[in-house]
Structure formats: structure tokens, C-alpha cells
Amino acid sequence: MIIAAVGVSAVAAGAAAYGAFHRNSTLFGDVIRTLPKGGKTVSLTFDDGPNPSATPVILDALADRDVRGTFFFLGSHVERWPELVARAAREGHQIGNHGYYHRKLHFKSPAYVRDDLERGKRAIQEAGGGTPRLFRAPHGFRSPWVTPIATSLGERTVGWSLGVWDSDCPGVDVIVQRSVDGVTPGSILLLHDGDGTLPSATGCRRR
Ligand SMILES: [Zn+2]
Numbered sequence: 001m002i003i004a005a006v007g008v009s010a011v012a013a014g015a016a017a018y019g020a021f022h023r024n025s026t027l028f029g030d031v032i033r034t035l036p037k038g039g040k041t042v043s044l045t046f047d048d049g050p051n052p053s054a055t056p057v058i059l060d061a062l063a064d065r066d067v068r069g070t071f072f073f074l075g076s077h078v079e080r081w082p083e084l085v086a087r088a089a090r091e092g093h094q095i096g097n098h099g100y101y102h103r104k105l106h107f108k109s110p111a112y113v114r115d116d117l118e119r120g121k122r123a124i125q126e127a128g129g130g131t132p133r134l135f136r137a138p139h140g141f142r143s144p145w146v147t148p149i150a151t152s153l154g155e156r157t158v159g160w161s162l163g164v165w166d167s168d169c170p171g172v173d174v175i176v177q178r179s180v181d182g183v184t185p186g187s188i189l190l191l192h193d194g195d196g197t198l199p200s201a202t203g204c205r206r207r
Contacts, residue, residue: 023140023159029147032134032158035186042187044069045160047098047136050077050084051194053202058193059084059091068092072136072158073129075100075120077199082127089129096134097121097155102196106141114149121153134158138196160190167192169204 024033035043044062049055050073062069071088073095078085089095099105100119108116117135124132135155137146147157164178179189195201 023137023142024161025142028142028144029151029157031147032156032188034161034188037186040185042183042185042189044189044191045072045096045136045158046070046191046193047072048074048077048102048192048196049194050081050088051199051201052081052084053200054193055081055084055088059088059093062093063091068094070094070096070134070158071193072096072098072134073120073124074098074102074194074196075116075123076102077194078120078123078127078129080199082123085124086128094134095124095129095132096136096158097124097132097150097153098136099138102138104139104141105137105146106143108143110145110149113143113146117149117153117155121155136160158188160188162187163190167195171204 024031035041044067046058046069049071055071058069071093073085075098085095097117097120099116100123101116103116105113105116121132124130132155135150135153136158140159142157150157162179162182164175164182166175170178175191183189
């Protein structure tokens with residue numbers, strides 16, 4: 001019985017870890033992982049902006065191709081460059097809440113999480129980005145109360161089905177190749193138009 005009990009608790013601990021650490025786990029609440037089946041579209045999502053170097057270039061490129069994306073803007077960056085948020089909204093892109101401070105939320109209290117999400121939402125609204133209906137957790141990390149708090153703010157939690165490690169600065173060609181090779185109908189592709197900790201990051205430099 002002791003062995004069985006240890007086994008059960010190990011499974012429970014493993015499941016809790018999966019729920020906390022995996023962006024797409026539904027253990028801690030419903031998450032959008034892909035687009036609805038049957039279509040031939042993929043979703044381009046951009047995290048951690050707005051950023052004065054990257055966001056305008058991406059908005060220009062999307063406009064040139066008549067493509068709409070989803071931007072999960074970070075509240076602390078939104079307050080610095082509200083005009084970029086307003087522009088993204090004006091040009092028809094969907095704007096989601098990425099919280100305010102970009103701290104990992106899986107070990108934060110309910111009060112901290114609610115404050116972070118509310119600050120992020122308010123920043124987007126005050127910038128002219130409308131009321132966000134989507135939320136993505138920083139790094140995808142959640143605890144049992146992160147998604148319920150987002151839901152209470154009217155925001156559905158979004159994960160992603162394909163990451164291409166663009167933050168590691170592998171170069172444009174590699175990012176494109178990984179994206180093209182990896183997408184399937186309905187994929188949600190994770191890209192970045194900013195840096196979670198460096199608001200004025202000017203793009204990739206070889207490190
Ligand atoms: Zn992020």
C-alpha cells in the first residue's frame with residue numbers, strides 16, 4: 001500500500017508539474033492550442049511587444065501582405081509605446097493580454113496574478129487597443145488559478161502549437177524554414193516582436 005501511495009503521489013506531482021509548466025495543458029483550465037479543425041489557416045502570434053524597433057516593421061510586413069496577426073502585448077511596454085498598440089488595433093490585428101511584468105506566474109499568489117493581468121488589460125485599454133479577449137501566460141507557465149483569473153477578466157487563455165525559437169536569434173532564414181517546415185493547418189505559431197525583460201531591445205545580435 002505504501003508503494004501504491006507513493007506511486008499515486010508521484011503521478012499527482014507529475015501531473016501538477018505538467019499543468020504548471022506546459023503551455024497547452026488543460027489541467028489548470030481550458031487553453032486554445034490550435035485553430036478550429038477544417039480550415040487552411042495558421043495563426044501568427046507575436047509576444048512581448050510593443051517594441052519600437054520590431055513592431056512597426058512587422059506591422060508593415062503584415063499590411064503589405066494583407067495578413068492579420070495576434071499580438072500579446074506586455075503592459076509595461078504598452079505604457080511606453082501606446083501608439084504602437086493603437087496602430088495594431090487600427091490595422092485590424094487582434095490584441096491579447098500578456099500581463100504587465102512578464103514574471104513567471106506559476107508560483108505567484110492569486111492576488112499577484114490578478115494584479116498583473118488587470119494591469120496588463122488596463123494598459124492595453126488606455127493605449128487604445130480595445131478590451132483584450134485573449135491571454136497568454138509569460139512563458140506559458142500557469143498555476144491552478146491563472147486561467148480562471150484570466151477567464152474572470154473575459155480573456156481566454158491561448159497556448160501555441162509551434163515555437164521556432166526565434167528568441168535565440170538563429171537568423172531569418174532559419175526562422176522561416178522552421179516555420180514553414182513545422183506548420184500544419186490550424187497551427188498557432190509563436191513569434192516575438194519584443195523582449196520580455198528589455199523593453200528597448202533592438203533586435204537580434206549574435207551572442
Ligand atoms: Zn512573453
